[in-house]
Amino acid sequence: MWARWPMFLFVCSSIVIGECKIINNVRHEVRKFPEDFLFGTATASYQVEGAWDKDGKTENIWDHVTLTNPCVVKDCSNGDIADDSYHQYKRDVEMMRELGLDFYRFSLSWTRILPTSFPDKINEAGVQYYNNLIDEMLKYNIKPMITLFHWDLPQKLQEMGGWTNPEIVNWFADYARIAFELFGDRVTDWITINEPHQVCYHGYGDDSLAPLLNIKGVADYLCAKNLLLAHAKAYHIYDKEFRSLNGGKIFIALSAQWYDAEYEEFVDAAKEANDFTWAIYSHPIFSETGDFPPVLKEYVAQKSAEQGFYRSRLPEFTEEEIDYVRGTSDYFGLNHYLTYYVYRNESVVNYYESPSFEEDMGVITYFYDEWKIGESNYTKFVPWGFYKLLTRIREDYGNPPVIITENGFATRGGLNDEDRITYYRHYISAMLDAMEEGSDVRAYTAWSLMDNFEWLAGYTERFGLYQVDYESPERTRTPRKSAFVYKQILRTRELDMHYEPDTDVMTIDEGH
Ligand code: BGC
Numbered sequence: 001m002w003a004r005w006p007m008f009l010f011v012c013s014s015i016v017i018g019e020c021k022i023i024n025n026v027r028h029e030v031r032k033f034p035e036d037f038l039f040g041t042a043t044a045s046y047q048v049e050g051a052w053d054k055d056g057k058t059e060n061i062w063d064h065v066t067l068t069n070p071c072v073v074k075d076c077s078n079g080d081i082a083d084d085s086y087h088q089y090k091r092d093v094e095m096m097r098e099l100g101l102d103f104y105r106f107s108l109s110w111t112r113i114l115p116t117s118f119p120d121k122i123n124e125a126g127v128q129y130y131n132n133l134i135d136e137m138l139k140y141n142i143k144p145m146i147t148l149f150h151w152d153l154p155q156k157l158q159e160m161g162g163w164t165n166p167e168i169v170n171w172f173a174d175y176a177r178i179a180f181e182l183f184g185d186r187v188t189d190w191i192t193i194n195e196p197h198q199v200c201y202h203g204y205g206d207d208s209l210a211p212l213l214n215i216k217g218v219a220d221y222l223c224a225k226n227l228l229l230a231h232a233k234a235y236h237i238y239d240k241e242f243r244s245l246n247g248g249k250i251f252i253a254l255s256a257q258w259y260d261a262e263y264e265e266f267v268d269a270a271k272e273a274n275d276f277t278w279a280i281y282s283h284p285i286f287s288e289t290g291d292f293p294p295v296l297k298e299y300v301a302q303k304s305a306e307q308g309f310y311r312s313r314l315p316e317f318t319e320e321e322i323d324y325v326r327g328t329s330d331y332f333g334l335n336h337y338l339t340y341y342v343y344r345n346e347s348v349v350n351y352y353e354s355p356s357f358e359e360d361m362g363v364i365t366y367f368y369d370e371w372k373i374g375e376s377n378y379t380k381f382v383p384w385g386f387y388k389l390l391t392r393i394r395e396d397y398g399n400p401p402v403i404i405t406e407n408g409f410a411t412r413g414g415l416n417d418e419d420r421i422t423y424y425r426h427y428i429s430a431m432l433d434a435m436e437e438g439s440d441v442r443a444y445t446a447w448s449l450m451d452n453f454e455w456l457a458g459y460t461e462r463f464g465l466y467q468v469d470y471e472s473p474e475r476t477r478t479p480r481k482s483a484f485v486y487k488q489i490l491r492t493r494e495l496d497m498h499y500e501p502d503t504d505v506m507t508i509d510e511g512h
Contacts, residue, residue, distance in 0.1 A: 026383075030496045031432050038143075038443040039490045041096070041465065042105035042406055044150035044194065046079045047452035049109060051086035055125035057112040060152040061162070061210040072212065075458035082453045083468050084475045086129060093136045095449060095466055095477060097512045100490040103143035105405060105445055106133070107150035107194065110175055113182070117154035119174045127182055134186055140512060145189040145445075147253065148176050148234065151199060151209065151455075158211050163199060163223035169230045176234035180242040188248035190238060191333055191405065192231045195255040196281045200224045205357050209455055217355030218313050221300070224292075225315045228284050228325050235328035253333035253405040254281050256393075258385035259365070262341045269344035269363045272299075274392065276361040282332070284317070286397040290326035291317055300360050307355055331442065332393055335406035337378070339385025340365040374419035376410035378461055381423055383430040390434035390441065401440045404431065408447035410454070410461040415504075420482045425497050432495065446486060450477050479506045 046062045053063075066078035085092055096104050111117065112126035134144050149172065153162055157171055176192065193199070202209035205220025213219050231252050238250045259273035275283070275293040283293045291297075292314060301312040317325070342363040352358040371380040386407070393402060409423035428444065435441050451464035459470055465483040469476040484501035491509065 026426065026497075027429060027433075028497050030494050031429070033432075033493045033495070034435075035493075036442075037493070038102040039486075040101050040103040040105055040143075040145065040443065040445045041099065041449035042145075042445045042447050043083075043085070043449055043452055044107040044147065044152075045109035045112070046082070046150070046152040047448075047454070048083040048085040048092075048106075048450070049112075050079065050081040050084045052078075052080045054086065055112075055129075056115050056123040057109065057126060058115040058117075059155040060109065060111050061155055061158050062152050064155045064158070065210040065212060069212075073456055073458040074460050077453070077458035079453040081475070083450060083477075088475060088477075089129070089133045090136060091474075091477060092449065093133070093140065093142070094508070095479075096137065096142050097140050097508045098479070098506045099449075099465070099483060099487050100509055100512050101142055102490075103145050103189065103443070103445075104137060104449070105145040105147060105191070107147035107152075108179055109152055110149065111152070111154045114154075114175055114178065117156045117171065117175075119178050122178065122182075130183065134183060138186060143189060144183075144187050145191065146179070146183065146187050147191040147194050148172075148179055149192065150194040151203075153211075162211060163204065163226050163230075164219050166226055166229075168226050169233050172230035173233040173237060177237050177241075180238055184238075184242045184245050184248070188246050190248060190250040191253045192234045192250065193227060194253045194405075195335055196224065196227050196231075196252070197255050197277055200227060201277075201357055216353055217300075217357055217360060220357050221314045224280055225317065228281065229321060231285075232325040232328045236324070249330040251329040251331040251333045251403070252281070252285065253335055254278055255335040255337075255406075256282070256389055257337060258339040258382070258389040259342050259363070260339060260385065260388065261343075263343070266341075266343045266363075270342050273340075273342050273361060273363045273365070276357070279396075282393075282397070284322070284325045285327070285329050286332060286400055287326075288398075290322040296360075299362070303355065303360050309355075313355060313360075330401070332397070332400045332402045333405040334389075334393070334402055335447075336386055336389060336404070337407065338380055339371070339382035340367055342366075373422065374409070375412045376461055378457070379409045379423070381409075381419075381426070383426040386427050387430040387433050390431065390439045391437065394434070394437075394439045399438060399440050401442050403443045403445070404441060405445050406447040407444070408463050410463050412460070413451075413462050413467065415467060415478065415480050417480045417482045420480070421485050424482060424486065425495065428489070428495050429497070479504075 070076045115123050200220045200223035204213045204223045205216050207214040256278035259270045261267045261270040279293045300314040304312045344363045373381045409420045448463040450466040451462040451468040454461040466477040488499050
């Protein structure tokens with residue numbers, strides 16, 4: 001892995017002094033985590049559960065898209081069986097014990113619990129599955145962290161407009177209330193919604209995630225507003241009616257990639273790319289003023305007027321709604337994977353479809369080949385971007401407590417995953433750099449416990465600490481080298497950049 005290093009230094013020393021400092025300073029001493037720092041791994045219902053039509057579960061948008069349009073997924077696969085976690089949950093918990101996890105983040109499938117989408121009928125078999133999983137985890141002291149919504153919206157709600165219908169605020173709140181009632185006695189960590197940007201932009205403003213709506217520059221913004229209100233409503237219900245049960249926490253998981261400027265003249269463009277892609281969700285919740293970022297309101301209103309719209313395509317929040325949304329997250333849940341450079345000059349004119357979110361944002365992104373390690377099309381290796389992102393969150397929002405709810409690296413499979421190990425080590429080290437400068441990061445979650453259905457990439461991109469054999473009926477899980485390295489970090493509560501596992505046999509340590 002070190003063979004790549006000089007290349008990096010070259011790229012950096014030839015262009016960006018600021019980043020050079022960070023990269024040159026990669027620390028090689030063994031570094032300790034704060035005593036109460038927690039480690040976990042994550043998955044999501046559609047990506048692992050399978051049993052798509054079993055025991056009363058009804059169709060969600062991913063079932064629908066993969067059934068009606070199978071080869072929209074790269075390998076024409078689907079999550080019908082996925083990792084079969086619906087039946088293999090005991091093995092999943094065994095893996096959590098092998099790794100020594102403090103917590104495990106998983107999501108609930110809305111239609112497995114509420115087959116009509118609404119609270120009028122609760123599916124006992126679905127509830128039983130989650131009770132079994134939660135109870136099995138608690139038996140071994142592994143904290144469940146539940147995501148209420150990780151993209152698998154009931155198809156019926158989609159047919160009524162999904163996240164573009166303002167009624168979804170009530171639909172989601174009702175579902176959240178049921179989940180709090182069912183599991184709130186044992187669960188203390190709740191995530192309302194995973195990655196609003198992916199839901200709204202990729203699913204509604206584009207066709208890179210279900211429901212593949214692709215109604216650019218309109219549906220994505222309607223979705224953004226409704227989603228924030230739905231999140232806030234679930235937060236208030238929990239806060240008022242359920243928090244006192246056990247003093248739990250509730251928060252949102254935002255995906256924030258880092259946008260940076262290679263040249264001074266693009267610093268504003270980079271800042272605005274961060275505003276458009278993630279501060280659109282964090283500003284309403286974490287800033288002192290609330291509401292969408294001012295730059296976003298200004299640019300979308302201006303473009304909308306030029307395009308002949310009678311009002312901005314970005315819907316407005318009322319003063320009351322601004323107050324209702326502001327402050328509704330106990331942590332800044334952060335999913336991070338990538339960094340891009342951006343530029344903005346005359347070539348951006350007519351570069352994107354009009355209207356569209358990209359046109360409103362008005363930047364072009366690029367990255368360096370040297371940022372690519374391994375074969376994955378997805379993930380790149382830019383740890384300093386993670387450091388800068390954590391720094392901006394600390395500076396912009398008065399240092400909120402942060403939980404890294406996802407971070408990880410894809411390979412094409414294989415047990416010897418040195419690239420993933422390099423990625424994890426350097427990203428965790430960058431996180432420690434930010435923490436040393438004051439960032440209040442409380443927990444880290446590796447995506448993912450095991451390979452799973454990677455949305456439109458199917459099973460071609462593998463994110464697991466454990467490899468899953470999709471040829472075997474029971475979806476056999478085998479630890480990769482990275483699992484041993486992650487386990488060592490958890491066991492010692494230290495980051496040792498040079499630790500080499502001396503075994504490939506996974507066991508459960510005493511006390512787990
Ligand atoms: C999502 C996961 C996904 C991961 C890797 C995140 O955007 O929350 O569901 O598998 O990234 O692409």
